[in-house]
Amino acid sequence: MRRLLARRLIFVVFVLWGVTLITFFLARVAPGDPARLIAGAHANAAAIANVRALYGLDQSLVVQYGHYMGDLLRGDLGTSFVTRRPVAADIGAFLPATAELSLFALLAGSSAGIALGVFAALRRGSRSDTAARLIAVASLSMPAFWLAMLLQLVVYSRLGWLPFGGRLDTGMAPPPQVTGFMTIDSLLAGQPETFVASVRHLVLPVFTLAMAEVGLMARIVRTSMLEVIGEDYIRTAEAKGLARRRVVVRHALRNALLPAVTVLGLEAALLAGGVFLVETIFAWPGIGRYAYDAIRASDYNAIMGVTVVGAVIYVAINLVVDIAYLYLDPRIRYS
Amino acid sequence: MRRRWPALLVSALFIVSACGTGEPSPAGSATPGGGTPGPTATPAVAPLDRDPDTLVVAVDAFNADFDPASAYLLSEALIWRGIYESLIRLKGDSASEVEPLLADTWEANADKSSWTFHLHPGVTFSDGEPFDAQAVKDNYVRTIGLELGTNFILGAFITDPATQIVVVDPLTVRFDIGAPTPHFDLVMAAQYGTGIVSPRVFREHSTGDADQGHEWLLGNAVGTGPYVMETLAPGDQVVLVQNPNYWRGWDGAHFKKVIIRSIPEASTRRQLLESGEVDIAYAGTPEDTAAVRADPRFFVGDFKNLDLTYIILGAYGPLAKPEARQAMNYLFPYDDFLNTVQKGTLERAHGVFPDLLLTQDPDVFMYQTDIPKAQQLLDAAGVAPGTELTYEYYTGFGKEAGLIMQDQLAKVGLKLKIVEKEFSAMNADLTTDRPVEERASMYYWGWWPDYNDPSNFSWILFHSGAAPDACPCYNSGYYKNARVDEIIDAGFTETDAAKLAAMFKEAQDILVRQDPAWIPVGQQLDETYFRSDIAGQVFNPLYILTWDYYALSRE
Numbered sequence: 001m002r003r004l005l006a007r008r009l010i011f012v013v014f015v016l017w018g019v020t021l022i023t024f025f026l027a028r029v030a031p032g033d034p035a036r037l038i039a040g041a042h043a044n045a046a047a048i049a050n051v052r053a054l055y056g057l058d059q060s061l062v063v064q065y066g067h068y069m070g071d072l073l074r075g076d077l078g079t080s081f082v083t084r085r086p087v088a089a090d091i092g093a094f095l096p097a098t099a100e101l102s103l104f105a106l107l108a109g110s111s112a113g114i115a116l117g118v119f120a121a122l123r124r125g126s127r128s129d130t131a132a133r134l135i136a137v138a139s140l141s142m143p144a145f146w147l148a149m150l151l152q153l154v155v156y157s158r159l160g161w162l163p164f165g166g167r168l169d170t171g172m173a174p175p176p177q178v179t180g181f182m183t184i185d186s187l188l189a190g191q192p193e194t195f196v197a198s199v200r201h202l203v204l205p206v207f208t209l210a211m212a213e214v215g216l217m218a219r220i221v222r223t224s225m226l227e228v229i230g231e232d233y234i235r236t237a238e239a240k241g242l243a244r245r246r247v248v249v250r251h252a253l254r255n256a257l258l259p260a261v262t263v264l265g266l267e268a269a270l271l272a273g274g275v276f277l278v279e280t281i282f283a284w285p286g287i288g289r290y291a292y293d294a295i296r297a298s299d300y301n302a303i304m305g306v307t308v309v310g311a312v313i314y315v316a317i318n319l320v321v322d323i324a325y326l327y328l329d330p331r332i333r334y335s
Numbered sequence: 336m337r338r339r340w341p342a343l344l345v346s347a348l349f350i351v352s353a354c355g356t357g358e359p360s361p362a363g364s365a366t367p368g369g370g371t372p373g374p375t376a377t378p379a380v381a382p383l384d385r386d387p388d389t390l391v392v393a394v395d396a397f398n399a400d401f402d403p404a405s406a407y408l409l410s411e412a413l414i415w416r417g418i419y420e421s422l423i424r425l426k427g428d429s430a431s432e433v434e435p436l437l438a439d440t441w442e443a444n445a446d447k448s449s450w451t452f453h454l455h456p457g458v459t460f461s462d463g464e465p466f467d468a469q470a471v472k473d474n475y476v477r478t479i480g481l482e483l484g485t486n487f488i489l490g491a492f493i494t495d496p497a498t499q500i501v502v503v504d505p506l507t508v509r510f511d512i513g514a515p516t517p518h519f520d521l522v523m524a525a526q527y528g529t530g531i532v533s534p535r536v537f538r539e540h541s542t543g544d545a546d547q548g549h550e551w552l553l554g555n556a557v558g559t560g561p562y563v564m565e566t567l568a569p570g571d572q573v574v575l576v577q578n579p580n581y582w583r584g585w586d587g588a589h590f591k592k593v594i595i596r597s598i599p600e601a602s603t604r605r606q607l608l609e610s611g612e613v614d615i616a617y618a619g620t621p622e623d624t625a626a627v628r629a630d631p632r633f634f635v636g637d638f639k640n641l642d643l644t645y646i647i648l649g650a651y652g653p654l655a656k657p658e659a660r661q662a663m664n665y666l667f668p669y670d671d672f673l674n675t676v677q678k679g680t681l682e683r684a685h686g687v688f689p690d691l692l693l694t695q696d697p698d699v700f701m702y703q704t705d706i707p708k709a710q711q712l713l714d715a716a717g718v719a720p721g722t723e724l725t726y727e728y729y730t731g732f733g734k735e736a737g738l739i740m741q742d743q744l745a746k747v748g749l750k751l752k753i754v755e756k757e758f759s760a761m762n763a764d765l766t767t768d769r770p771v772e773e774r775a776s777m778y779y780w781g782w783w784p785d786y787n788d789p790s791n792f793s794w795i796l797f798h799s800g801a802a803p804d805a806c807p808c809y810n811s812g813y814y815k816n817a818r819v820d821e822i823i824d825a826g827f828t829e830t831d832a833a834k835l836a837a838m839f840k841e842a843q844d845i846l847v848r849q850d851p852a853w854i855p856v857g858q859q860l861d862e863t864y865f866r867s868d869i870a871g872q873v874f875n876p877l878y879i880l881t882w883d884y885y886a887l888s889r890e
Contacts, residue, residue: 048807050482050545082398083399083553083569084399084400084550084553084554085553085554085569090569093568093569094570149602152602152603152606153606156606156610157606157609157610160610163612164603164606164607164610165596165598165603165606165607165612166571166572166596167571169385170385170389170391170594170596170612170613171385171386171389171391171592171594280599280600281600281602281603282603283596283597283598283599283600283603285568285570285571285597289570289597289599290569290570293396293570295757296730296757296758297758298757298760
């Protein structure tokens with residue numbers, strides 16, 4: 001395990017270096033001049049030159065990259081041209097909202113997907129199986145923005161069952177920030193009303209993000225389960241008289257989950273793409289909104305910061321997936 | 336350019352609009368075409384399950400910059416309009432009349448080259464610092480000296496502020512401009528670059544001469560205004576609360592708290608308005624606006640402001656000759672575009688100067704779509720069939736006009752390549768000098784003046800000194816006409832109103848008919864949505880899409 005971690009950490013360094021290199025140069029060769037935007041619409045040439053000098057934008061790209069990497073190694077992601085705050089502070093402010101949304105979506109989507117996949121596999125060929133597969137296909141085919149707007153119109157606007165937009169009710173004071181997760185922080189602060197509001201605000205965006213997850217996971221788990229339950233060791237377990245439930249959960253599902261775990265790792269990363277859109281529609285103040293504004297304003301440091309942090313999260317998730325393999329299938333050895 | 340960034344997902348918006356959400360009444364909600372709109376006789380009000388003393392505003396985005404020396408975006412002004420005040424301001428819905436604010440009275444000398452303002456006594460900033468003539472001078476010396484963007488507004492008249500701004504006594508400040516400046520009162524009522532910050536900020540939060548508190552003011556604000564900032568959550572919401580020591584007091588009906596929420600998606604803003612969660616919302620698509628307008632629970636603005644939308648024509652390449660640019664004007668299908676695409680949210684522009692701008696000529700030459708005439712002019716200009724032009728716009732603003740022009744150009748045998756850019760990229764294209772082959776032939780853009788003055792409006796858009804080869808300004812079509820330059824320059828100091836009007840009538844004719852600079856498309860209407868129980872709203876054609884929070888209340 002230690003060797004695996006050491007090898008992965010070396011790999012992480014190269015991945016992150018590659019990410020910074022590509023993002024840095026792509027952001028800068030794209031059209032747009034942040035100095036003009038920072039200086040203001042009527043700023044004169046001297047003021048724009050001052051801004052360029054202030055942010056080091058007048059230096060060669062190689063020198064700028066050198067400075068950026070030097071700062072990055074010291075943990076400094078630079079200052080956002082738009083918010084004028086340290087990028088690390090901005091990410092610290094925006095990321096928890098995205099993390100809370102993504103985590104709940106991942107948990108809800110994968111749990112429901114696994115359950116649906118197992119249910120369909122155990123009833124292969126039945127009407128229930130057909131229905132489950134239809135649900136899976138429908139959830140996969142439904143674009144997130146369309147579903148979000150449907151929920152907005154029906155659940156929020158027509159039925160008035162759940163709130164829409166933001167993390168809390170309008171005017172409700174957020175709890176003191178500890179984790180940045182509104183649900184947890186409100187409980188820590190002993191504010192049950194805030195907790196209920198935060199959960200209610202999470203439902204629709206989580207449902208929107210989780211839907212695609214449900215379909216994908218259900219299809220993979222169903223296929224995988226069908227393979228596994230045809231294996232000799234399952235028949236042996238059944239022949240030994242083990243309870244059906246125990247056979248399914250302990251023997252079949254555990255082995256069928258390997259491909260699902262792989263997909264889960266990839267899905268966690270892909271979720272970031274969906275989050276951008278869903279955060280916009282649901283007015284969710286997360287990292288997607290921040291990144292969108294950064295890209296529009298050629299806010300180099302913010303773009304770099306979001307990309308680097310995203311890459312770190314992606315690599316970390318993959319590492320967790322690799323470790324999960326070891327737990328799920330003791331036969332796996334990383335050479 | 337203080338245009339707010341457009342909401343994304345335009346296609347998605349159309350889907351929602353097509354779905355329909357409200358239950359529009361056949362009777363239109365009544366919003367007077369100007370002045371003070373308000374609810375009609377109908378008692379219908381959207382539900383309100385929250386604190387009635389809190390005003391909630393939904394905008395597409397806000398930015399945090401509370402430094403009057405640099406804050407030049409609408410998305411910033413909509414916050415600090417509640418925090419900062421200037422000496423005087425535009426009166427009600429007028430673009431050319433002013434009224435007292437921090438100054439009670441003011442006067443100019445005979446030739447209007449020196450203006451004196453008498454300040455209201457007993458005013459303090461929200462940090463307790465007294466407001467006086469020295470505070471005024473400190474602010475404007477700083478704003479002009481820092482050159483962070485808004486310096487252009489006062490700096491066009493005051494180049495040596497330390498000398499030209501004179502503290503006569505603690506409650507009297509004089510501006511010695513040195514040249515006749517007949518509309519300096521309008522300059523002082525500009526929304527941008529005139530706000531006054533507590534000088535304590537410059538002393539206690541400065542990191543140097545180039546800063547003077549600038550960095551601190553990017554996240555903080557201390558003014559004399561009615562509200563102070565309680566919390567700022569970038570990308571989410573800003574909360575303003577009453578300044579308990581506000582000098583105009585809190586008698587009468589006022590909101591205790593103002594929450595400004597960032598809701599980029601237009602359909603979400605509309606939903607929140609309809610459900611009662613917000614009181615004021617920026618307009619969405621023309622379809623949204625039509626639906627909200629038809630709902631008696633709301634009133635929708637229909638107020639013409641000075642924001643002009645136009646297509647810049649490059650005076651180079653295929654459109655170098657005036658005849659070619661005249662042809663573009665004859666090709667544009669004005670009525671179809673305004674009615675079908677804009678659905679009445681833009682009013683046809685009368686030339687290159689917006690209505691309500693001083694000296695605007697109502698009898699200006701107006702083009703009518705005429706394809707044969709355009710063909711004839713293109714032949715005269717020597718534009719060969721098959722020539723490809725380029726049209727550039729930024730995401731969310733101008734695509735439809737480009738598609739329409741593409742179709743129109745095809746009718747005269749020309750091609751149009753449409754290029755979409757992000758806002759910042761297009762902003763750079765407009766203000767950066769580039770070889771002719773790298774420039775677009777047309778750009779879709781918009782502008783409004785800082786204050787109501789034809790020279791202020793024209794210089795940055797038409798003067799040869801404002802072309803990208805001279806400065807990073809917005810004469811992006813490299814328009815050069817010696818007579819227009821002459822008129823613009825003279826207009827800054829012309830005190831004879833009739834003469835000024837005659838000069839700009841001539842300029843307008845040159846810019847529209849003889850040697851066109853643009854295709855003037857339309858003049859923007861403020862179509863902000865309001866709950867019908869919101870009182871006190873007065874639209875002003877220059878304080879565009881921002882609100883006087885102190886004047887608003889709930890009925």
